[in-house]
Amino acid sequence: MSEEHDSKATDTPVEELPWPERFRELARQATDKRLKAFYEAGCVAPDTPLKEVPFVGLDFETTGLDPNKHSIVSIGVVPFTIDRVHLGGSRHWLVKPQLPLHQTSITIHGITHTDINKAPDLSEVLDEVLESLAGRIPVVHYRSIERPFLNVALKWRIGQEIRFPVVDTMAIESYLHPRRQPNWWQRLKGQQPISIRLPDSRLRYGLPHYPPHNALVDALASAELLMAQVQHHFSPETPIGDLWL
Template sequence: MKVNWFRRQHPLQNGDQLRCHALAKSPIPAHCLELFQKSYPAPNSPLSELKCVVLDFETSGLDPKQDEILSVGMVDIHYPVMSLASAQHYYVQSEQVIHSKTAVINHIVPETLIGGISRHQLIERLVVSLSGKVVIAHGAEIEKHFLRHLLQLDASLPLPLIFLDTLRLERSLMKYRGVMYPDLRLTHVRQQKGLPPYLAHNAFADVVATGELFLALVEEICADKPPLLGPLVLRSL
């Protein structure tokens, strides 16, 4: 009965109920308690009234149980403005051997990580930077999985963050236009939107590139209507 009741709600309402339930009934790690204490905005919340942050992880692989976060980029958006002055970029200390295949892609070698922040510092900065904000990412499943593992969330606990995924937003547009197998890589989608080239696979460059794409997608999706959070969340599922 409870599961069916959750399903009848908008995902934002569902997520907030799960957050409240976890806060009341489950032991939550102290380092991420702040994330659980922030309530979700309503589906009809104007995007212009919300705080957003673009997030990107460069990792040593795709499996958070075996691989590590090597660098993090973040930049704030208060729609329709992206604040470059708010941008953050951190390298993260790693005990893993950096594989040549990933180094070729993201140009992160062991020497790059010397002087990087610790795992504990990374958690602290992410919690402060993401708390109470809508998180924007391109292909957000990677960030979600690595965040869950980093925060050491039990499988019974939700990840108490709202995500808008530029990859899925673009996919929703392509589906509406009848394009069945679109190229959803960040570089390609930006090119299709007429956005300039950028340095791919660098966390700082990627968040700026994703933020620009997000603003372009919202304008395309909403046209002359004020963008609301709820419909964008549904397109990001």
């Protein structure tokens, strides 16, 4: 799952630079001081062993799945390393979505209109959010939510995009279970397809059931899942470059 990187030649497009260099370049380009601070905190080198990587479990609850049509409702973060989660550093923010909160997502998140009306706009907590991510590698379950939503949100608010690597615990499960659909014979015997959803994946590692659809609890759930995945399938010496996307 590693990405191939070219040389560090100065004429290389920013998108093709290895992450640590790309962060330095993006820090230079950033005009918003919150974003600048985020990049300046840096990014670990791809050959850093997992045991030395500062991670942060990250999860958003959103009004839908399309970052261009839907909005962030809440953000949960929990800092960790592969051998420790620190609950004391966990944070949770409710933010006011720019688009109407659909009835369906209300029932899923358990967040009401009253909660939302009192919530600040993301721009008001952006410094805190970026600070909690700074210098850490975000860990998410399904990479097509947090990074794109944060990117769009920032584009709208500060006119700048955001880039960072993530470790996707769902992608790891997908890689571990390439053939999840049972064949016709297995189906005949009643075998169910292997689910790589967060609760189902956790179950395979003996992790407890946590109630879903709360950003902080899901962030914690992904963090624990990565700890378990590393112990079962990788090693503390595995370079982060093998896992991040």
